[in-house]
Amino acid sequence: MPSRPTPQSPERLTVYVDGFNLYHGLKERSGRRLLWLDLVELSRLLRPRSSLIRVCYFTAPVLDDPAAASRQGRYQAALLAQSPGLIEITQGRYQKKLRSCRSCGATWTQYEEKETDVNIATTLVADAATGTTDSALIISADSDLAPAIRTARSLNTTMFLAAAFPPLRYSAELSNLMPASFSIGMSKLTRSQLPRTVVDSVSGRTYNRPAKWN
DSSP: OOOOOOTTSOOEEEEEEEHHHHHHHHHHHHTTTTOSBOHHHHHHHHSTTSEEEEEEEEEOOOOSOHHHHHHHHHHHHHHHHHSTTTEEEEEOEEEEEEEEOTTTOOEEEEEEEESHHHHHHHHHHHHHHHTOOSEEEEEOOOGGGHHHHHHHHHHOTTOEEEEEEOTTOOOHHHHHHSSEEEEOOHHHHHHTBOOSEEEOTTTOOEEEOOGGGO
16 A cells, blocks of 8 residues: 655655656747756755655657757756766667658658556656655646546545646646646746766866857
8 A cells, every 4th residue: 555644754746747848848938958957856855845756757758959968968967967866867769760741752760659648657656656745746748648637546546636738838648637727937937957077086087068059
């Protein structure tokens, strides 16, 4: 049976971050200036009374753009170095599809992210079933997560679930499904930036904010 927090202990919080949804919301709202985001600090600002036990970050490796892939890898390494033991990164994948214009015959490659919503769903449902967490905060506005949220609630009726919508993102379905939902304010995003240089306390390696993200 899932355990419950005692009156003396704060609720255990797990945050599930849809990296694709968050990245595009940030970029559309503010360009690249907020991409060096400390997900652990943001999670604590969003739920300050909870005891954060982990942040599950779901993303996928960039394809066919070495510079972007390098920035992505540096960011993920900085997240792990800044908050060792609190960040879990789960990789999905991108799938390339060749598209063509029926009118002019022009062709181009379109990239579709795969597996992120499935990975979030399976992790959330497993946590609900095992009672790993008392509270789940989902940073996403992807309505494809609705079935997993319903399943999690049916498996663990005491678990609190909430949605935090990235900038310029909203889901009426998730809002109606959750007992709580809100949009992430710009002030919290601004306050949750990583240091310009992150130092790994174990290896001594440093990770600098990419110049393109300034």
